[in-house]
Amino acid sequence: MTLPREILPADGRFGCGPSKIRPEQLAALAGPGAVLMGTSHRQAPIKNLVGQVRMGLSDLLRLPDGYEIILGNGGSTAFWDAAAFGLIERRAQNLVFGEFGGKFAAAAAAPWLDAPDVRKADAGTRTVAEAVEGVDVYAWPHNETSTGVAASISRVAGDEGALTVIDATSAAGGINVAVSQTDVYYFAPQKNLGSDGGLWFAAVSPAAIERIERVAASGRYIPEFLSLKNALDNSRLNQTLNTPAVATLVLLDKQLEWINGNGGLGWAAARTAESSQALYQWAESSPVANPFVADPADRSPVVVTIDFDETVDAAAVAASLRANGIVDTEPYRKLGRNQLRIATFVSIEPDDVRQLIKAIDYTMEGMRG
Numbered sequence: 149m150t151l152p153r154e155i156l157p158a159d160g161r162f163g164c165g166p167s168k169i170r171p172e173q174l175a176a177l178a179g180p181g182a183v184l185m186g187t188s189h190r191q192a193p194i195k196n197l198v199g200q201v202r203m204g205l206s207d208l209l210r211l212p213d214g215y216e217i218i219l220g221n222g223g224s225t226a227f228w229d230a231a232a233f234g235l236i237e238r239r240a241q242n243l244v245f246g247e248f249g250g251k252f253a254a255a256a257a258a259p260w261l262d263a264p265d266v267r268k269a270d271a272g273t274r275t276v277a278e279a280v281e282g283v284d285v286y287a288w289p290h291n292e293t294s295t296g297v298a299a300s301i302s303r304v305a306g307d308e309g310a311l312t313v314i315d316a317t318s319a320a321g322g323i324n325v326a327v328s329q330t331d332v333y334y335f336a337p338q339k340n341l342g343s344d345g346g347l348w349f350a351a352v353s354p355a356a357i358e359r360i361e362r363v364a365a366s367g368r369y370i371p372e373f374l375s376l377k378n379a380l381d382n383s384r385l386n387q388t389l390n391t392p393a394v395a396t397l398v399l400l401d402k403q404l405e406w407i408n409g410n411g412g413l414g415w416a417a418a419r420t421a422e423s424s425q426a427l428y429q430w431a432e433s434s435p436v437a438n439p440f441v442a443d444p445a446d447r448s449p450v451v452v453t454i455d456f457d458e459t460v461d462a463a464a465v466a467a468s469l470r471a472n473g474i475v476d477t478e479p480y481r482k483l484g485r486n487q488l489r490i491a492t493f494v495s496i497e498p499d500d501v502r503q504l505i506k507a508i509d510y511t512m513e514g515m516r517g
């Protein structure tokens with residue numbers, strides 16, 4: 149089925165990561181960024197770029213006094229292991245309401261730690277953290293990308309010194325947050341931040357810095373690549389332990405300039421809310437579709453999951469959209485639902501989301517014959 153031109157989005161990328169990179173960012177790689185590509189990460193030009201990215205993230209997240217942006221290689225997945233080595237002192241509480249929360253819980257089950265207190269909820273719902281004696285890290289995703297559930301972020305009043313550690317991989321730059329309610333707000337840049345993968349970033353509080361330094365000095369074995377103390381020390385010098393992807397930094401720098409220049413996180417959050425609301429409202433009024441996340445308060449503004457009834461083959465719809473250049477609307481592979489999952493990250497134009505809705509309607513109409 150060929151979709152009429154007038155209902156095609158201008159840009160057909162709706163994936164949840166890697167996600168749409170704006171043409172202006174890509175142009176920067178060939179333009180101002182070209183002189184940086186292929187140059188030493190130990191020299192001033194790349195260190196200045198890292199410094200500018202750290203500054204841009206500090207502005208975006210309105211970092212409270214004493215917080216710092218640190219970074220390292222390996223993406224959010226590496227950060228989970230780094231946290232097991234260098235952030236969790238004895239025991240974590242992990243909220244698991246999807247794939248990514250589950251992966252951190254698995255990393256937190258390291259043999260040198262006490263077994264984590266794992267609190268699971270069915271896909272499409274969520275759990276909340278609860279203070280438990282002896283837990284020193286409370287961890288959950290701000291946005292569970294596998295299901296489209298967004299959680300609220302507020303500090304857990306647990307034991308003194310317990311840290312609130314939030315996976316913001318798909319939230320940072322698209323959902324509002326008070327970072328003061330967290331000790332570690334970490335993410336990779338290939339989602340809302342519209343860059344490429346490979347790096348992790350974290351906004352860390354003074355309490356988290358103290359924890360990182362204390363665990364590093366405790367004599368625990370910590371591989372150098374996964375050492376948060378090493379990342380902290382290197383980040384303060386605007387560098388990473390080993391070679392970073394320079395292109396990822398250039399793309400990220402452009403995105404931060406774009407978001408901050410347009411009004412920052414408030415602007416970005418309004419934009420993702422507009423796009424996601426268009427989809428949720430459409431699904432709610434559709435006779436064959438429904439938002440997968442039943443509680444409107446839990447519905448993500450950046451990852452929209454829509455279930456279809458048995459009269460619609462969602463996989464066939466996604467395949468037909470793909471054949472028309474509208475890509476990555478397939479659901480999270482392990483969720484196994486008759487569903488479309490659509491990113492409404494800040495880079496995605498709300499007008500393109502409205503076009504996508506028309507394209508889905510047209511496709512379903514055509515399939516009914």
Ligand SMILES: *Cc1c(COP(=O)(O)O)cnc(C)c1O
Nearest residue numbers: 223224225248289293317318336
């Ligand atoms: C994508 C994603 C990750 C994994 O990020 P990588 O950089 O690929 O390791 C982790 N957590 C969440 C919430 C994500 O959306």
